[in-house]
Amino acid sequence: RMNMDLKNEVITNFKKITKKEVTLDSDIKSLGLDSLDIVDLLMDLEDKYGVEFENEEMTSLVTVNDVVKAIELKTK
Secondary structure (H helix, E strand, O other): OOOHHHHHHHHHHHHHHHOOOOOOOOEHHHHOOOHHHHHHHHHHHHHHHOOOOOHHHHHHOOEHHHHHHHHHHHOO
16 A cells, blocks of 8 residues: 555655656656756655665656655665
8 A cells, every 4th residue: 555645745756846747657757857857856765765776776767656666665
């Protein structure tokens, strides 16, 4: 079961950068983020949740939901 606080926090972080409507199904690349934006966002989430994303893992994150699931797996 998805942690609602985590989901909302991740969506909020994306909205702060993109200023667009963001849902769990949003494709990260379709939000208009460049690779530096994505790395900065993921680094902020790493700090906030005490997790670490490997470079290969970062490139496999396609949707906002992928980011939420990755954080959930790392914090269990």
